Amino acid sequence: MKKNVLDDLRRYMEAQYALTEKRPRPQLPAITISREAGAGAITIGHLVAKILDQRCPGDPPCPWAVFERNLVEKMLQDQKLPAALERFIPEDAAFPLNDAVETLLGLHPSSWTLVEHTTHTIRRLAIMGNVILIGRGSNIISAHLPHVFNVRLVAPLRERVRQVEDYYKVKSVVAAQMVQDLDEARRRYVRQYFRADIDDPLHYHLTINTAHTGFEKAARIIANLVIEN
Numbered sequence: 001m002k003k004n005v006l007d008d009l010r011r012y013m014e015a016q017y018a019l020t021e022k023r024p025r026p027q028l029p030a031i032t033i034s035r036e037a038g039a040g041a042i043t044i045g046h047l048v049a050k051i052l053d054q055r056c057p058g059d060p061p062c063p064w065a066v067f068e069r070n071l072v073e074k075m076l077q078d079q080k081l082p083a084a085l086e087r088f089i090p091e092d093a094a095f096p097l098n099d100a101v102e103t104l105l106g107l108h109p110s111s112w113t114l115v116e117h118t119t120h121t122i123r124r125l126a127i128m129g130n131v132i133l134i135g136r137g138s139n140i141i142s143a144h145l146p147h148v149f150n151v152r153l154v155a156p157l158r159e160r161v162r163q164v165e166d167y168y169k170v171k172s173v174v175a176a177q178m179v180q181d182l183d184e185a186r187r188r189y190v191r192q193y194f195r196a197d198i199d200d201p202l203h204y205h206l207t208i209n210t211a212h213t214g215f216e217k218a219a220r221i222i223a224n225l226v227i228e229n
Contacts, residue, residue: 028062028129029226030148032138034198037182038160038167038175039153040215042068045132047219052130055227067125068134075114075121089114091135092185093192115193135186139203140194149225152204153218155211 031048035041049064067074072089076082093111119141125131126142133142139150155163157179165175190198201207206225208218 027147029229030126030129030142030145031132031222031226032126032142032148032150033132033134033153033222034139034151034204035135035153036155036160037179037186038163039155040163040210040218041134041153042066044153044210044215044219044222045134047216048222049132051219051223052226055223062130064130064132066132066134071121071133071136072118074125075118078121078124079117081117085114089118090185091189093188112193137190137194137196140190140196143203149206149222149229150204151222151225152201152207154207154209156209159211 031045033041033045045066045068049066052064072086073083075089076085089111118136122133122136122138122141125133126138126145126148129147139148139152142148143150157176160179161172161176164170164178165172168175168178170178187198190196196203206222208221210218213221
């Protein structure tokens, strides 16, 4: 799976470089996905990319790339920072005292600096286009870009707990705690670093309850939003 993701990203970057040789360079669309834990964002993101690759191949072809857990890896590469820093960059707001002590000890740059780097990478990818950016306030960062479509994925708590239980092969009580912790962490991240409410519907073009649609239909809805615009 890791190799496939890296191969997809390599093809994406090669296609982007090929596009720079064209004058004028076309503006490619992009998608951001904000999600409740267990609502299926990663699965849906890859399904959307597959649909758009098939229905909008482009000339020359420029495959869609999904950036989720690999978004931090991309930022560290862009900034020429050690890969070991990844563990210090959760999608959460850092506790100020811990962050200050770790920064003073030279374990990592400040959390604000790391978020600035991540923001720069997200903005650059959004401008390049043909990307699906999952989480980390990507919809807030790209809100001023008219070619970016912002989507929010939600589902009832019981459905999300079941998804996490199945995905991680954990007991229901553990899955429920994971869902609660992830949702709270993501709210803190967006609130602290972007002064925004992750649940505000005005931040999104579209909100989908994936319990009603299922993952495949949700992916088709998102792909159609891009194709029809």
